Amino acid sequence: MEAPILSVRQLTVDFSTDAGNFRAVDGLTFDIPKGRTVALVGESGSGKSVTAQAILQILSKKARITSGSLVFNDPSNGGSVDIAALPAESDTMHALRGGRIAMIFQEPMTSLSPLHTIGDQISEALMIHADVDQATASRRTMEVLDRVGFPDPKRALGTYPFELSGGLRQRAMIAMALITRPALLIADEPTTALDVTTQAQILDLIKELQAETGMSVLLITHDLGVVANVADEVVVMYRGRIMEAGSREDIFRNAQHPYLQALMRAVPRFAMADDERLTPIREVKSASLATAHAPERIQPAGPILKVEHLTKSFTLRSGWFAGKSREIRAVSEVDLSLPAGKTLGLVGESGCGKTTVSKMIMRAITPNAGHVLFDDGTGPKDVHKLEGEALTTYRRSVQFIFQDPFSSLNPRMTVYELLTEPLRIHDIGTSDERYERVKQLLEMVGLDQRALRRYPHSFSGGQRQRLGIARALALEPRVLLCDEPVSALDVSVQAQVLNLLKDLQAALGLSYLFVSHNLAVVDYIADTIAVMCRGYIVEEAPKSSLFRNPVHPYTQALLAAVPDPDIDRPLDFTKLRTGGFSQPSAWPEPFRIEPGEFGVMKEIEPGHKVRMGRLTAREAA
Amino acid sequence: MIRFLLRRIATMAVTLLIISALVFFIIKLPPGDFLTNQIAELRAQGESASIAKAEFLIRQYGLDRPAWQQYLVWLGVMPGPNGFSGLLQGDWGWSFEYDKPVVDVVGDALWLTLLVNFAVVIFIHVVAIPIAIYSATRQYSMGDYIATFIGYIGLATPSFLLALILLYYMNRWFGISIGGLYDAHYAGEPWTWDKIQSLLSHLVVPTVVIGLGGTAAMIRRMRANLLDELGKQYYVTAKAKGLGPTKALVKYPFRMSLNPFIADIGNLLPQLVSGSVLVSLVLSLPTVGPILLSALKSQDQFLAGFILMFVAVLTVVGMLVSDLLLAWLDPRIRMGGAR
Numbered sequence: 001m002e003a004p005i006l007s008v009r010q011l012t013v014d015f016s017t018d019a020g021n022f023r024a025v026d027g028l029t030f031d032i033p034k035g036r037t038v039a040l041v042g043e044s045g046s047g048k049s050v051t052a053q054a055i056l057q058i059l060s061k062k063a064r065i066t067s068g069s070l071v072f073n074d075p076s077n078g079g080s081v082d083i084a085a086l087p088a089e090s091d092t093m094h095a096l097r098g099g100r101i102a103m104i105f106q107e108p109m110t111s112l113s114p115l116h117t118i119g120d121q122i123s124e125a126l127m128i129h130a131d132v133d134q135a136t137a138s139r140r141t142m143e144v145l146d147r148v149g150f151p152d153p154k155r156a157l158g159t160y161p162f163e164l165s166g167g168l169r170q171r172a173m174i175a176m177a178l179i180t181r182p183a184l185l186i187a188d189e190p191t192t193a194l195d196v197t198t199q200a201q202i203l204d205l206i207k208e209l210q211a212e213t214g215m216s217v218l219l220i221t222h223d224l225g226v227v228a229n230v231a232d233e234v235v236v237m238y239r240g241r242i243m244e245a246g247s248r249e250d251i252f253r254n255a256q257h258p259y260l261q262a263l264m265r266a267v268p269r270f271a272m273a274d275d276e277r278l279t280p281i282r283e284v285k286s287a288s289l290a291t292a293h294a295p296e297r298i299q300p301a302g303p304i305l306k307v308e309h310l311t312k313s314f315t316l317r318s319g320w321f322a323g324k325s326r327e328i329r330a331v332s333e334v335d336l337s338l339p340a341g342k343t344l345g346l347v348g349e350s351g352c353g354k355t356t357v358s359k360m361i362m363r364a365i366t367p368n369a370g371h372v373l374f375d376d377g378t379g380p381k382d383v384h385k386l387e388g389e390a391l392t393t394y395r396r397s398v399q400f401i402f403q404d405p406f407s408s409l410n411p412r413m414t415v416y417e418l419l420t421e422p423l424r425i426h427d428i429g430t431s432d433e434r435y436e437r438v439k440q441l442l443e444m445v446g447l448d449q450r451a452l453r454r455y456p457h458s459f460s461g462g463q464r465q466r467l468g469i470a471r472a473l474a475l476e477p478r479v480l481l482c483d484e485p486v487s488a489l490d491v492s493v494q495a496q497v498l499n500l501l502k503d504l505q506a507a508l509g510l511s512y513l514f515v516s517h518n519l520a521v522v523d524y525i526a527d528t529i530a531v532m533c534r535g536y537i538v539e540e541a542p543k544s545s546l547f548r549n550p551v552h553p554y555t556q557a558l559l560a561a562v563p564d565p566d567i568d569r570p571l572d573f574t575k576l577r578t579g580g581f582s583q584p585s586a587w588p589e590p591f592r593i594e595p596g597e598f599g600v601m602k603e604i605e606p607g608h609k610v611r612m613g614r615l616t617a618r619e620a621a
Numbered sequence: 622m623i624r625f626l627l628r629r630i631a632t633m634a635v636t637l638l639i640i641s642a643l644v645f646f647i648i649k650l651p652p653g654d655f656l657t658n659q660i661a662e663l664r665a666q667g668e669s670a671s672i673a674k675a676e677f678l679i680r681q682y683g684l685d686r687p688a689w690q691q692y693l694v695w696l697g698v699m700p701g702p703n704g705f706s707g708l709l710q711g712d713w714g715w716s717f718e719y720d721k722p723v724v725d726v727v728g729d730a731l732w733l734t735l736l737v738n739f740a741v742v743i744f745i746h747v748v749a750i751p752i753a754i755y756s757a758t759r760q761y762s763m764g765d766y767i768a769t770f771i772g773y774i775g776l777a778t779p780s781f782l783l784a785l786i787l788l789y790y791m792n793r794w795f796g797i798s799i800g801g802l803y804d805a806h807y808a809g810e811p812w813t814w815d816k817i818q819s820l821l822s823h824l825v826v827p828t829v830v831i832g833l834g835g836t837a838a839m840i841r842r843m844r845a846n847l848l849d850e851l852g853k854q855y856y857v858t859a860k861a862k863g864l865g866p867t868k869a870l871v872k873y874p875f876r877m878s879l880n881p882f883i884a885d886i887g888n889l890l891p892q893l894v895s896g897s898v899l900v901s902l903v904l905s906l907p908t909v910g911p912i913l914l915s916a917l918k919s920q921d922q923f924l925a926g927f928i929l930m931f932v933a934v935l936t937v938v939g940m941l942v943s944d945l946l947l948a949w950l951d952p953r954i955r956m957g958g959a960r
Contacts, residue, residue: 056860056861058857058860058861089865089866094863094864094865095863096863097860097861097862097863098861098862098863098864099863102861102862103858103861105854105857105858107854110853110854110855111854111855111857111858112855112858113855113858113859113873113876113877114855114877114951114952114953115873115876115877115950115951115952115953116872116873117952124862124864125862125863128862128863128864129863160952160953160956162952162953163956173858176858176862
């Protein structure tokens with residue numbers, strides 16, 4: 001058998017911190033064969049990124065490779081070198097780094113310097129490693145930009161990263177990594193920050209380039225769906241150690257280690273049974289939830305929250321030097337209705353307007369047209385016309401759960417202060433009553449009472465998100481707006497929070513508007529799903545019929561692009577290669593919507609509505 | 622671009638107008654003015670000839686008129702006793718204290734001030750940037766601690782005290798006088814090569830003394846900025862490309878960390894003019910600082926007003942320059958929003 005490109009043997013990386021030494025990678029051993037993709041899978045903090053940094057010797061100053069070897073066998077000259085034994089700033093290491101082993105990162109925005117053009121940054125990579133002049137470097141840069149799919153490579157040379165979309169930025173990163181024709185590409189969460197359709201395209205691109213150049217890929221990811229679709233071999237890490245390693249088939253068909261089995265069970269998949277429940281790796285028990293019940297309230301006759309023809313435009317003042325301003329329609333004629341006690345999922349890619357909708361429901365933004373109607377049992381009322389007492393009541397009834405559990409809790413307030421703040425603002429209860437209420441809330445979300453005196457920084461991401469939920473529940477709301485509540489969390493924790501939300505809904509009769517870009521998550525929690533694209537609701541249906549029979553081309557593309565952690569349902573890359581799914585004017589008839597038009601929603605089966613373009617609208621009329 | 626410049630220049634003009642009004646009325650706030658105070662003094666001494674001259678000057682400069690009229694005359698938008706003759710026409714007024722036109726009083730001092738401050742700015746950057754880079758890249762090392770310690774001393778030392786000490790010991794040890802910006806006998810002489818040499822040798826001590834505090838502050842800020850940038854992902858990318866440590870540092874994080882300093886140019890210039898007054902006094906530098914101080918004390922309104930306006934113009938122009946530089950250096954600002 002051919003020697004592997006990289007053999008990692010007993011790799012150990014230690015961090016020395018003020019709080020003492022910490023072993024991030026502990027005796028790691030695996031091989032990366034030539035021309036294959038090895039996926040390194042694990043939750044955050046499992047040491048997978050540290051491993052990648054160790055291979056390139058770009059560890060932070062606090063970290064050190066304490067033992068083990070990293071033998072790199074360069075297929076181009078047959079040379080073999082132990083990276084772990086090289087000084088980080090030696091010439092050999094400089095030549096390897098970027099030259100023979102290249103790396104792409106998770107966040108394509110911050111990974112590229114905002115002050116230098118794409119062309120400069122990509123050609124630089126070549127000029128470090130090859131003895132070429134500027135003209136040749138530019139030519140090669142254009143070639144590689146063309147290869148990774150830039151529509152106009154010549155123009156791209158002079159553009160800056162912030163002028164590009166996330167997908168193009170990641171393509172530029174890939175171009176930068178591949179211009180030197182490395183033998184090994186390390187991709188550290190290359191698609192985590194991207195939308196699903198873009199993710200599929202980038203994964204496809206990496207696969208194609210791999211087939212072309214015969215390079216090996218070390219793919220670092222937490223997403224088992226991605227692994228199932230692109231990896232040849234899988235290494236599962238937990239707390240710096242390998243839990244299980246093997247071929248993709250072995251890992252997915254025959255997971256042995258309990259950790260891996262648990263991880264598989266924690267990921268929401270399509271085609272889950274209706275009553276199937278995710279099993280978090282660490283289950284959190286809530287004592288009081290079983291006995292909790294909804295406060296006695298009059299139930300509304302119709303939907304508790306209804307959005308009618310909601311439209312919002314933003315005026316963009318363009319730069320300093322150009323005086324023109326543009327108008328962007330973020331939300332176009334959105335209709336939604338949320339029945340009491342149910343969950344409405346709002347799905348769409350970044351920038352589709354889903355957060356704007358939730359902010360308008362919160363009354364944080366005023367719409368240009370349309371209404372938000374809230375019915376607390378006394379009949380629907382226009383939220384944007386509420387004043388005084390009625391508005392205060394509305395604010396109590398509708399609460400928000402934020403995406404980022406780190407920045408949504410004030411680090412200078414204790415948990416007690418955080419949770420009583422809503423009560424203080426609305427002047428509810430005496431301090432004893434508030435204390436009781438807070439204890440009850442903590443129990444409900446499965447946290448210990450001892451948490452009360454602590455500050456948010458001493459909690460993990462999942463615990464913080466549960467604090468955020470407890471805070472949202474403090475005022476006994478009827479509707480919770482959840483804006484990507486689990487997208488910043490690890491899969492195992494994600495399952496915890498999703499289950500908690502489900503249980504709370506069952507116990508307290510809450511209604512959720514659940515905004516997310518993750519279709520599998522929405523599928524797990526929602527009853528009805530609305531798919532949003534470019535400010536339009538393009539399709540709305542009960543979840544079973546949406547997944548069984550997606551009609552709109554955008555919904556189909558979105559569904560096709562989600563990598564399922566099931567190797568029997570691989571992504572159809574060729575179908576996704578065409579692109580243009582999120583261009584209303586590029587949709588095929590009868591779905592095509594010209595700029596400035598709205599189209600109409602047409603009901604194709606009970607509860608299943610699809611937006612049609614103008615032609616159909618005329619036929620209907 | 623042109624539109625932007627025109628808009629900026631229009632706002633600058635408005636800003637300067639408001640500043641001029643503030644400057645003038647604040648100078649006028651204390652009761653009386655230089656001449657009425659002098660007349661009162663002269664009366665007490667019974668010198669009628671001088672009183673006549675002072676009263677002539679009062680009429681000459683319209684000081685008997687209401688303040689708002691004086692302001693407009695000073696500005697040059699209202700005819701004074703000599704027709705339109707104010708700042709807008711380039712007539713900077715008369716210094717009563719020196720009994721000379723303002724232009725003659727500040728003349729050389731203005732250029733020397735700019736020279737000293739320019740030298741100080743260069744000194745600060747040349748000294749501070751390498752030290753800051755050193756201590757940021759070797760955070761918490763011995764060298765970093767030493768640089769930090771020296772920095773704190775530099776921040777904490779009153780510069781006029783340092784000036785006094787240097788003045789004394791330079792004279793005592795080397796027998797040289799470091800007061801003034803050139804040897805005394807060159808005063809009033811035309812600019813010859815010898816005089817310039819004398820100027821350059823005298824420039825060293827004031828530059829160091831005035832620049833010390835700024836250097837220390839700059840080291841601290843630059844270090845903090847760089848430390849922020851060093852943690853950024855694009856620096857890791859640069860290293861992962863195979864760039865050597867120095868090249869990667871200078872091209873990416875260092876370049877980014879300069880932005881706040883460029884943005885600060887507008888503040889730097891006026892601060893240095895007004896900040897070095899004490900040192901200028903101690904070292905008897907012929908800069909505008911001491912002149913401004915005495916003009917304010919004696920209510921020499923046109924002289925004080927002119928110097929303050931000069932500082933204001935420096936500020937506003939400095940802001941414009943820093944904005945233009947930022948736009949030139951940072952594509953995000955140049956093309957922001959044009960997406």
